[in-house]
Amino acid sequence: MLRSQFEEDLTKIHDKFEKMGEDVNEAIRKSIRAFIDHDKSLAKEVIADDERINAKEQDLEKKCFEMIALQQPVTLDLRKIVTIMKASSDLERMGDHAVSIAKSTIRVKGNKRVLEIENEISEMATHVMAMVSEVLIAYVNTDSQHAIEIALSDKLTNKYFKSIYSHSIKAMQENPETVIVGADYLQVAGYLERIGDYVTNICEWIVYLTTGKIEELDLKNFEEN
Template sequence: MLRTQFEDDLKNLHQKFYSMGQLVSTAVFKSVKAFIKHDKEIAYGVIDEDQQINELEVQLEKKSLEMIALQQPVTTDLRIIITVMKASSDLERIGDHAVSVAKSTIRVKGNARIIEVEEKISEMADAVKLMVDNVLDAYINEDAERAKEIAKSDSEVNAYFKEIYDMTIKEMKENPNTVIGGTDYLQVAGFLERIGDYVTNICEWIVYLKTGKILELNTNRDDEID
């Protein structure tokens, strides 16, 4: 009976985590759409909806700690709960960065736009959102190998950041009118780059879930911590 209750609780944790992930994915998409379109209404929506993401993280953490205290799980069961707690914290931070992008939209004061950079930011956002969606899928399927592949795609996100940085700095030097807007572009690209890092963190927790080892993914180091 107790085992059945525990399995129901685990299933509930998974479902809540996945729901939280979908909200986060939507927030990333909407925040960049708002920024590119200069749509403050969508931006305010992203900020308002972040409360729901925060509440889900609190619920997940509370339930996880409760399950550890009452059920005293070991081995795989404990790894599942730890993964949910750690990965939901990373999801919450992704949501925070989506809010930061939305706030950048609200700050924009109709400054000179650099269309080529905005297009590149849109492409970068697509790559980041795909990482978020893919990592949720890998989590549900407990697919460690896929998680490792997803982490590799963070290098594509980093390449976008460098390209946007170089394009923006060049334009700012050539056209002083773009300096204020260009600063926003650099900030938004930075937020997106950090989202890629947090997705990589979640990939590492998926690998931990399956193997019990914490691997450093997408770096030049081959550390492995037991």
């Protein structure tokens, strides 16, 4: 009886985590669209919706603590709960960065734009959102190999960041009118780069779930091997 109750509770928090991940990815998508289209009302929607994401993370944490206290899980069962707690915290931080991108949109006031850089930001966001979608799939399937591949794909996120950084600096040097918007481009690319880092954190928790070992999926280590 207790075991079946535990399995039922675990399924519920798995589902809640997956739904939270979908909400976070939607927040990232909306925040980037708002930034590119200068859509301040959409940006405000992202900021307002963040309360819901935060509440979901708090609810998940509460449910996980309750399960630990009442069921006293060990080994793999405990790892499953710890993984959800840690990964939901990473999702919540991704949502915070989506809010930061939305706030950048509200700050931009008709400054001169550089469409080539905005296209790059859009491409970078598409890649990051794909990483978020894939990590949710890897989590649901407890697929550590898939998680390692997703962590490796963060190399492309870093490459986009470096490219946007150099193009933004060049644009600001060549045309002083782009200084304000260029600074926003740098910030938004930085937020996306950090979201990629949080996806990598979740990949590490998926590996922990299957192996019981906490390992840093450091790109340098992969490059050396």
